[in-house]
Amino acid sequence: MGRTCILCGHEISSGIVCEKCDKPRKPKQQQTTQNALALDPFPKAQVVPFPVEAASPAITSVVDLLIAAGVPAILLGPDKSVKFVSDQAKALFDASATDLASVRLVEQKIGLQIGELSAPTTTAMRIRERNIMYSLVPMAGGAGGAVLVFRFADTDSEHRPAPTQPILSVTEVVRRVADRFIPYADIKTIHLQVDAPELFESFADHEHLGEALAILLDNSLHYVPPGGQVVLGVRSMEHKEKPLLLFFVMDNGPLVPEHLRQVIFEPSFVWNPAAPERTGRGLFKCREFALGHSGSVWVDAKTGKACTFYLRVRPDGVQ
Numbered sequence: 001m002g003r004t005c006i007l008c009g010h011e012i013s014s015g016i017v018c019e020k021c022d023k024p025r026k027p028k029q030q031q032t033t034q035n036a037l038a039l040d041p042f043p044k045a046q047v048v049p050f051p052v053e054a055a056s057p058a059i060t061s062v063v064d065l066l067i068a069a070g071v072p073a074i075l076l077g078p079d080k081s082v083k084f085v086s087d088q089a090k091a092l093f094d095a096s097a098t099d100l101a102s103v104r105l106v107e108q109k110i111g112l113q114i115g116e117l118s119a120p121t122t123t124a125m126r127i128r129e130r131n132i133m134y135s136l137v138p139m140a141g142g143a144g145g146a147v148l149v150f151r152f153a154d155t156d157s158e159h160r161p162a163p164t165q166p167i168l169s170v171t172e173v174v175r176r177v178a179d180r181f182i183p184y185a186d187i188k189t190i191h192l193q194v195d196a197p198e199l200f201e202s203f204a205d206h207e208h209l210g211e212a213l214a215i216l217l218d219n220s221l222h223y224v225p226p227g228g229q230v231v232l233g234v235r236s237m238e239h240k241e242k243p244l245l246l247f248f249v250m251d252n253g254p255l256v257p258e259h260l261r262q263v264i265f266e267p268s269f270v271w272n273p274a275a276p277e278r279t280g281r282g283l284f285k286c287r288e289f290a291l292g293h294s295g296s297v298w299v300d301a302k303t304g305k306a307c308t309f310y311l312r313v314r315p316d317g318v319q
Helices: 028-039 057-069 089-093 103-110 168-186 206-223 282-293
Strands: 072-075 082-085 123-126 131-140 146-152 192-195 231-240 241-251 296-300 308-311
Touching: 057 072, 057 168, 072 089, 089 103, 103 123, 146 168, 168 192, 168 206, 168 231, 168 241, 206 231, 206 241, 206 282, 206 308, 282 296, 282 308
Parallel strands: 192 231
Antiparallel strands: 072 082, 072 146, 123 131, 131 146, 231 241, 241 308, 296 308
């Protein structure tokens, strides 16, 4: 009995399939290689640099801080592009975000050319009949860019409402002044500390006292580099058996040169923001306040490591 192919039924002499049906099969290894080659041409995504600044934690945290602080501020990127404009800044300039969309438009609004973003700057200006202190605060932590901060100057009495608050304790005056500058200190990554024990002494002219302390504090925050420390405090003391109040602002910024420690408080002294040495600014106003209240103001740097400004006055009812 002849054999037949199990596939086509034709007679065969040996085996189980005929020569026609017995076609050589491709090795499994070769088939696997072909499958791999078939998958390999899958198009790969193009490798492009990720825009870090679009999701930079540093920039995001600063924006959150500016929103929470509620201060007029503009955030610039490393290329001087406008990244954020606070609602308070829009109100200050009576402008929309589009009106402040570039550094050129911002410069037109403030009437000042914005310099290098790595160099901190503070200057006074007039915006819409308001006295404004303008500060450029470089961004720390490798994010680059800077924050433009606009603060209303306390000397603008035309827009200040008549005082209706009760007389404050000197401790409360110190804390209120510090609270005003905390957002600015946070932006510059400066640790602002209050060293004021609970004192019951009051000061009737507490608004002008607050202005004098604000000048001293603003001066320190301007000169102290990012990561520095500033301490605002007060002590109750006695001199010739009479009580006095000693306010102080201490920082670890550059020291005031010896030859300037007296003249910086004179009305004729002109502050030079471009000077390589620490010269202070507006300090003659503190001197005028101190002299008007039987007091004095001076600067000391005996330790060589810290610069301390002192303001000494008499509490209410003491001559």
